[in-house]
Amino acid sequence: MNEAMLAPDSTRPSDRASGEIRLVDVTKSFAPGSYAVKDINLTIPDGSYCCLLGPSGCGKTTILRMIAGHETPTSGEITIGGQSVVGLPPVRRGTAMMFQSYALFPHLSVLDNVAFYLKMRGVGKDERRRQARAMLERVQLDHLRDRVPAQLSGGQQQRVALARSLITNPRVLLLDEPLSALDEFLRLRMRGELKSLQAELGITFVHVTHTQPEAIALADLVVVMDTGQIDQAAPASTIFNQPTTPYVARFMGGQNVLTGKVEGQSGELLRMRTAEGWTFEMPAGQSPPAPGTTASAAIRRDRVTLRKRDAEGAVPANAVPGVVEATEYQGSYIKVTLNTGMVHAFVANVGDAAYAAEPVVAGDAVLASWLPADVHVLTKPDLGDAGVPYLDISH
Amino acid sequence: MTSKRSLTPYLQVTPLALVLLVFFIVPIALVLIVSFFRYQMLVGLTPDFTFDNYLDVLTNPTTWRLYFSTVKFTLIVLALTFVIGFWIAYFLVFHIRNLLVSIGLFLVCTVPFWTSNIIRMISWRPILGKEGLINQALLDSGVVAHPLTWLLYSDFSVVIAYVHLNTMFMIVPIFNSMARIDRALLEVAVDAGATRWEAVWNIVLPLSKTGIALGALFVVTLVMGDFFVVSVMSGGLSGSATTGMFNDLQFLNYPRAAANAVILLIVVLLIAAGIFRLVDVRKELVR
Numbered sequence: 001m002n003e004a005m006l007a008p009d010s011t012r013p014s015d016r017a018s019g020e021i022r023l024v025d026v027t028k029s030f031a032p033g034s035y036a037v038k039d040i041n042l043t044i045p046d047g048s049y050c051c052l053l054g055p056s057g058c059g060k061t062t063i064l065r066m067i068a069g070h071e072t073p074t075s076g077e078i079t080i081g082g083q084s085v086v087g088l089p090p091v092r093r094g095t096a097m098m099f100q101s102y103a104l105f106p107h108l109s110v111l112d113n114v115a116f117y118l119k120m121r122g123v124g125k126d127e128r129r130r131q132a133r134a135m136l137e138r139v140q141l142d143h144l145r146d147r148v149p150a151q152l153s154g155g156q157q158q159r160v161a162l163a164r165s166l167i168t169n170p171r172v173l174l175l176d177e178p179l180s181a182l183d184e185f186l187r188l189r190m191r192g193e194l195k196s197l198q199a200e201l202g203i204t205f206v207h208v209t210h211t212q213p214e215a216i217a218l219a220d221l222v223v224v225m226d227t228g229q230i231d232q233a234a235p236a237s238t239i240f241n242q243p244t245t246p247y248v249a250r251f252m253g254g255q256n257v258l259t260g261k262v263e264g265q266s267g268e269l270l271r272m273r274t275a276e277g278w279t280f281e282m283p284a285g286q287s288p289p290a291p292g293t294t295a296s297a298a299i300r301r302d303r304v305t306l307r308k309r310d311a312e313g314a315v316p317a318n319a320v321p322g323v324v325e326a327t328e329y330q331g332s333y334i335k336v337t338l339n340t341g342m343v344h345a346f347v348a349n350v351g352d353a354a355y356a357a358e359p360v361v362a363g364d365a366v367l368a369s370w371l372p373a374d375v376h377v378l379t380k381p382d383l384g385d386a387g388v389p390y391l392d393i394s395h
Numbered sequence: 396m397t398s399k400r401s402l403t404p405y406l407q408v409t410p411l412a413l414v415l416l417v418f419f420i421v422p423i424a425l426v427l428i429v430s431f432f433r434y435q436m437l438v439g440l441t442p443d444f445t446f447d448n449y450l451d452v453l454t455n456p457t458t459w460r461l462y463f464s465t466v467k468f469t470l471i472v473l474a475l476t477f478v479i480g481f482w483i484a485y486f487l488v489f490h491i492r493n494l495l496v497s498i499g500l501f502l503v504c505t506v507p508f509w510t511s512n513i514i515r516m517i518s519w520r521p522i523l524g525k526e527g528l529i530n531q532a533l534l535d536s537g538v539v540a541h542p543l544t545w546l547l548y549s550d551f552s553v554v555i556a557y558v559h560l561n562t563m564f565m566i567v568p569i570f571n572s573m574a575r576i577d578r579a580l581l582e583v584a585v586d587a588g589a590t591r592w593e594a595v596w597n598i599v600l601p602l603s604k605t606g607i608a609l610g611a612l613f614v615v616t617l618v619m620g621d622f623f624v625v626s627v628m629s630g631g632l633s634g635s636a637t638t639g640m641f642n643d644l645q646f647l648n649y650p651r652a653a654a655n656a657v658i659l660l661i662v663v664l665l666i667a668a669g670i671f672r673l674v675d676v677r678k679e680l681v682r
Contacts, residue, residue, distance in 0.1 A: 070582055091588030103579035107601045117587040119597075165586075 017094060018081035019171035019204035020046040021067055026076030028062050036062040037228045040076070044221060049198050049205045051215035054225030054251075060208045061176055063225075067206060068097045068174045080172060091121070093172075096165035100176040102157050104149035104164070111136065111145040114163045121168065135163045155186045162197070173198075175207045179214060191217060212252055216240060224248045246296050246382035255298040256346050258320070259382045264291045269372055272297060276341065280318045282375035289377065296382040303374035304348035306336060306360055309367040319369035322346055324360050336360060338368060423660075430653035440649060448654035458639055458655070462662070465635045468550075468625070469618045472557040476614050477607065479558065480565030484606075485599065487566075488573040489581070501570065504563060516556050516627050523547040523555070548630030556628040561617055565610035572606030573599065608674035612667055619663050636662075 021044040028036045037059035044050045052060035065071040066078060069090035078086050085093045096117070104113050111132050112119075118128035136142040139159040149157055158178065165173060178194065179187045195218050198205045209215055215222045216236040223233040224247075232239055232248045243249035246257045260274035270284040272295060282297050289295040315321050322338030325345065334355045338346040348368050360366055433443040452458050483504065491497040507515055522528045523546040530542040545551055576599065584594040622637035636659050643652035 068586065070585065089588070090586045097582075097586045099579045099583060101579070103577060103583045105580060105583075105598060107604075116583075116597075120584070120587040120589045120593060164583075168587075 017171050018046045019094075020044065020079075020081055021050075021172060021204060021206065022077075022079045022082075023063070023067075024077040024079075026063070026066065026073045026078060028059075028066060028071060029074045035228050040230060042223060042230060042233060044204060044206060046081070047202045047204055048220040049195065049218055050207065050221040050223060051219035052206065052208045052223045052225060053210070053212065053215040055210055057227075058225040059228040060210075060223075060225050064097075064174050064176055064206060064208050067172070068095055069093050070097070094170055095172040095174055096168055096170035097174040098161050098165045098176065098178055100178075101181050102149075102161035104157055104160055106149055109146050109148060110141065110152070110160050113149065113160055114167055116164060117168045131167060132163075135167050136160075139163045154182050155190060158182065158190055159193075162194075166201070170203065172204045172206065175205065177208055177210070179209070180211075187214075194218065216252075224251060226251075241300070242376055243298055244379045246298075246378055246380060249298040249378060250344070254301050254349075256301060256304070257296055257298055257344065257378070257382050258342075259294065259296045262289050262291050262293050262295050270377065276320075278315055278320050280375060281372040282377055283373065285377055294381045296378045296380065297375050298378055299370055299375050301335075301347050302333065302349040302351075304350075304368050304370050305354070306348050306350055306358070306366045306368055308358065308360065309365045315367070316369070318372060318375075319367050320346060321365070321367050324362050324364045324366055326362055327360065336366075338366065340368075426653045426656050429649055430657050432650040432653075434648050434650045439647070448650045449658070451651055452639070452655050452658060458636075461634050461636050461639050464633055465619055468553060468557060468635070469615055471554055472561060472618050473611055473614050475554070475558045476562045476565040477611065479562050480569055480610060481603070481607070483562075484566050484569040484573050484603075485595070487570060488576075489599075504566060507559070508563065512560065512623070513627075515560065516624060519552060519556060519559075519628070520547060523552055548628070548632060550629070550633060553625050553628045553633055556624050557618055557621075560624065561614045564613035564617065565607075568609035568613070569603050569606040572603040576602050604674050608670050612670055615666050615670075616663055619659065619666075 021042075023040050023042045026040040027038050030036055040063060042063075052063060054060045062071060066073050067080070067085075069085065069088060073086060076086075077084060080093055080095065090097070105116065108116065111129060114135055115123075115128040115132035118131060119125075123131070133142060133145065136145055139162060141156060141159055141163070144152065144156065149160065152160065158181075161178075175194075179190055182190060191214060194205070194207070207215075207218060216239070219236055221233060222236050222239045224231045224239060226247050232244045234242075239248065240252055240254060243252055243255060246259075249255035249257050258272075258274060258280065260272040260278075260280075263271040263273050263279070265271070265284055265288060268283055269281040270288050271279060271281055273279045280297070309321060320338075320340050322340035325337045325339045328335040328337075330349070331352075333349045333351050336348045336350055338348065340346045346368060429440070430448055431444045431446070433441045433445055433447070435441065487497050487500055491500060520527065524530070525542045525544065525547070527547070529546060530539075533539045534542060580598050580602075581594055584598055589597065619635075620637060622635055622641055625633050625635045626638065636655070640652040640655045640659075643649075643655065
């Protein structure tokens, strides 16, 4: 759309300041001896959409607030566009924050809400109202400019909050759970709007969420967090297909985690044996774990094939036996949960055609098998204490 | 069955309606009726319908002087209690992070209310009096050669006492309004680059408006209706609108006192209506 409409004034430089965010060894502690986040190292490229993903209390909002300047790191360095911002007030960082539940001023009209950032920057009344109206036209809310926030729907409030944060033309927009206050239908719609807005503006978006599909759908860079630390920061497809830790594999859903002892390597394939005596193979990858050590591997749920199993025969390689615990219809596939005797349930997402060919019901004894190519080794063994998935999204 | 059901809501409001009727409407109606009676010295009251009492009150220069004095005190006290109450509430709500400490300090504010009004007023005498703490300190340090006489039994001491007695009524509703302000709004202000003053002016003050209006209503009604504080603290040198009524009652001139009361009631109602026009207090009360 019209770029010029966004500009707060004509003096805005044509080349926008870089919105690259760098966190170096950032630690934040609210009380001595306990850390909200610890030793965070993260680079968010300029103009990217980054999602900080993790369960409540994992420190993702703390990171966002430190970038915004609403918290000061206990130690470490934060730079935006190459310039250190630690100790600077938010207004001098070129960032704007959109708060959870939007925090619109209940006593001000929509127009004055949007104009507020300009008012605090000393822009005259007529000028800031003119710019605020242009901004409201952009988010298609100009007809509601005289209303107060209480008279708006959730989606409209969200757009007002967006307009308010964007009016100063920030190089970084920080969004704290921006979609969590919306119902499912609106959430999907606003998700799309956020993504296209970011693409259009080309500025850096940092978005905090605890919902996996949201992060996967939006982000160029997904940062999965667990209790104050980053487990993996990578593009969504990498996070989803090649999680590095059992925590990420479980948290993102879509993966089964198996743990066993490494037996050895034959060619490209690494062999592993579980405590139950099942063996499986997988591509060894760049730095395979040494033989004799305990390691974990992840298997994609949708690559698992189920077969009914009648005889108590030997279990072949690359398979686990189990009893169907539950089946759940998901439209294009059926989620089948197996009890294999392991701590975590084993889940197979069977395509609807495959399921129709050989349906299984709860109580059936089955054999779940897969190809070695669909397995990959995790960098950390699953010791059972890795974070339990907060939301088990069965995709 | 249907008639019974339609009676239910009326039965439900009956107890409260009765209380209001007996303790509020009947006394006011009596005052209103008596204000039209005729009063004759040594004879007493004769039922009548005369405006003489009102004329008498309104044409009396003393009435105007007392009303002027009362309104003056009200405005001064309103301004002082607002400034003090607003900042105390602001401090308690936004600067004390610990809720327990905040509640504790709030209770400390109520400590003066643990004793009677009279004690609280009399306790000013050893402080403000001719041989009081302040004058002794000033004399001993050589700042003044003669004790300050305007400290006690003056408009100054009246205002001091009023502020002391009434600031709490300003703190409570403002505290209540402020406690409902979403802290995130202040963070938005910081994000926008607002200074603390700008945040207070643009966000805290407008969102505390209903609390301020309620507090103002309390202070106005309390000061306008006061008779005791002003006579004690001014040593009888100043009076309030109610002082006129008190004097009439001493002469058993109930009709004129009643007329005066009706006039005071109308004045206070007008002020209240003005406050309600400025701020929708009801919004706060039903929230």
